[in-house]
Amino acid sequence: MKLSPRDAEGFLARPDPRVPALLIYGADAMRVSEKRAKLVATIVGPKGDAEMRLTRMPGSDLRKDPSAAVDAAKAQGFFPGARAVVIDEANDHAVTGLKAVLDEWAEGDAMLVITAGQLTPGSKLRKLFEGDKRARVLAIYDDPPGRAEIEGMLRAEGLESVPQDALRDLVALGQLLEPGDFRQTLTRIALYKLSDNEPLTTAEIAMLAPQSNEAEIDDILDALAEGRMADLAPILSRLAAQGVQPVAVCIGAARHFRMLHALVSAPGGPSQAIQSLRPPVFGPRRDKLLRQAQNWSLSRVEDALRDLTATDLMLRSSTHAPTRALAERALIRLARMAGRR
Numbered sequence: 001m002k003l004s005p006r007d008a009e010g011f012l013a014r015p016d017p018r019v020p021a022l023l024i025y026g027a028d029a030m031r032v033s034e035k036r037a038k039l040v041a042t043i044v045g046p047k048g049d050a051e052m053r054l055t056r057m058p059g060s061d062l063r064k065d066p067s068a069a070v071d072a073a074k075a076q077g078f079f080p081g082a083r084a085v086v087i088d089e090a091n092d093h094a095v096t097g098l099k100a101v102l103d104e105w106a107e108g109d110a111m112l113v114i115t116a117g118q119l120t121p122g123s124k125l126r127k128l129f130e131g132d133k134r135a136r137v138l139a140i141y142d143d144p145p146g147r148a149e150i151e152g153m154l155r156a157e158g159l160e161s162v163p164q165d166a167l168r169d170l171v172a173l174g175q176l177l178e179p180g181d182f183r184q185t186l187t188r189i190a191l192y193k194l195s196d197n198e199p200l201t202t203a204e205i206a207m208l209a210p211q212s213n214e215a216e217i218d219d220i221l222d223a224l225a226e227g228r229m230a231d232l233a234p235i236l237s238r239l240a241a242q243g244v245q246p247v248a249v250c251i252g253a254a255r256h257f258r259m260l261h262a263l264v265s266a267p268g269g270p271s272q273a274i275q276s277l278r279p280p281v282f283g284p285r286r287d288k289l290l291r292q293a294q295n296w297s298l299s300r301v302e303d304a305l306r307d308l309t310a311t312d313l314m315l316r317s318s319t320h321a322p323t324r325a326l327a328e329r330a331l332i333r334l335a336r337m338a339g340r341r
Contacts, residue, residue: 002130003138009152011136012038017082019136020073020105021098021112023090023129025119026140030180032115035138036086039113043084051079055110059090062097069094069101073109083110090116092124102132144175145182153183157190159200166200169282173209176279185209206283217244217252218285224253224331225260225292227338232331236324246327247315253331254308261301263293270294292338300337307334 003011003022012035015022022039026032040054048054055072062069072085087094094114101112119126129137145153150170154162162170174182189208193200220239223231239249259277266273270293274286281289296304311330315323 001133001136003136005146006148008035008138009149011138013042015039015042015111017111018107018134019111020102020109020134021114021129022136022138023114023116023125024138024140025116025126026142027118028140028142028179029117030183031140034179034183035140036088036113036115040084040086043082043111043113045081048081048084051081052077053079053081053083053110055083055085057085057087059087059094059114059116062087062090062094066097066100069097069112070104073101073105073112075110085110085112087112087114090114090125095124095128098125099128102128102135105134145179147171150174153186157186159186159190159193161199163199163201165202166205169202169205169286172280172282173205177210181210202283202286206285209283217249220249220331221252221256222288222292224335225256225295225338227295227335229332229335232335233328236328236331240324246323247312249327250308250312250315250330253334254305254312257301257304257308259289260293260296261298261305263289264296264298264301295338304334304337 011019011022024032024035024039040048044051044053055075057068057072069085069087075083077083087098090098098112098114105112114129116125126137129135147167150167151162154160154170170186173185177185185208189200189205192204192208217239220232220235222228223235236246236249240246259281262277263270263273270290274281274290307330311326314326
């Protein structure tokens, strides 16, 4: 029987003792591992390993010895308490052994937690569990974590009562990062807020979040969109010293103005449109982008995009022209448009 994403969190936190086994599968091995670890911790508790109430085996063992899973599920330990059997990296070769467990399992036996990689609809292993009325199946997809899942992660890290604006930014950040990177970021935030009774702020999230490879271009894009012409040349010089090419600045500026175009052209206004930007923006950058949108009319943004497209073509096709000077002049022209309606 399949578990929906909504029901999955409840089952992992409060597994039904009448369920003989859970199959967790998906292409993202880290997310599969996280779900497995959460369920195992719930079943056996922190002392389960030391009290020998937890058995682990690779799925390949069931190919050699199909009865191994039945023996592990039926085995009785010296210590009281619920038991679990973890079978990792299972595939269709483990079906015979796992079918025997499902047929012979009785309440009081160890619950089996089986993990696998991506399984097609035709997989024998997947069909076995989906067709069993008592067993459960949890498919892990590449979708970013939702709000409820992030709230659960925060509670696990000891972060309670996170303000709504900070939670909004964490949801946006979860859509940008790989699951493992996002988990590490939450751990970093929790360590930063250790013994700090003040609420988590959006500025703290932005400070602790991994910086993108293009973060160094943000300064010149902000100066451009805010009309700070005097700042353009010094920032461009600094970027040139770091090896950033003018064409990269032009590409970044075009991307930035496409975001501004989406904001200023939205029927509901920039504040509503920014919620649907992809990739999402959060923290101080979100507030800064909203302020910049107030300085640009739709016609000016479209003029800026046409100018950037022409400049980009010139930079890419030119072999002898001073590319830095071309880029600087284009940026100054655009900065002059800021604030003009």
